Amino acid sequence: MISEIYYSPVYSGVSKQLNLLDFSFKNSNIQRLKSVLNKNSELKENKLVKFIERTYYYVKIAINKYSNAFSNHLYSQHALFTILAIKIYTKSTYREIIDFIDVSDIIKKYLRIKKVPHFTTIQKFFKRLPSKQIREINQLILTLNDIKADIIALDGSGFTNDYADKYYAKIRQKERKSYIKNHLTIDVKTRLILYYQTSRGPKYDTQFAKPALRQIKKYKPDYIVADKAYDTEPIRKCINEELKSI
Known part of the structure; x- marks a missing residue:
């Protein structure tokens, strides 16, 4: 038996916007997690965690935590860069990687974040990322290995x-x-x-x-x-x- 869904008169009068839960679908993020892992059959969970650990470690040494002292400091550059690296590593889109991280408490713990950033935040970070910083991170990896x-x-x-x-x-x-x-x-x-x-x-x-x-x-x-x-x-x-x- 399908339970009825009630909306307030104000909300219904303005815009009645439904989501997946209104149609008894499961969380789409869970499906995204499965699709990312299936798309990359060679990708193992422990291998991904190791990749995240190393990426965060090198970025933490090479670049500053925040790009500006007067920013809102909601997300560190270390977390944003690591998310960008995970996107490339898993061959995902910006939307896919955010959905992927959103359902993983382990990854969020390694990234030191409680809330996942919007996918446009990652796009804007990548756009303003200086090539000098990428060069410094790459040089650090070569030096330490x-x-x-x-x-x-x-x-x-x-x-x-x-x-x-x-x-x-x-x-x-x-x-x-x-x-x-x-x-x-x-x-x-x-x-x-x-x-x-x-x-x-x-x-x-x-x-x-x-x-x-x-x-x-x-x-x-x-x-x-x-x-x-x-x-x-x-x-x-x-x-x-x-x-x-x-």
């Missing part, structure tokens, strides 16, 4: 924040879009970023290659992996003679 990178990979990828479609760009005569290009050098085994550089506009990958190779020389790699964009004689010479690699 003894890394022996046998195989190192180089690659570059461009991205833009312009969401205009091709037709709109054509009629506006802006078919050639400016974009940011990110060049990464990673350890293939641990997937740690050993060196990265960001450039504006279209540039050849070879301009990034030599500085990157000289930065990773200290890791004494045996092999360097890259695509055809890096297949030039000067780069090969730098790999063979300076790094003593193949």
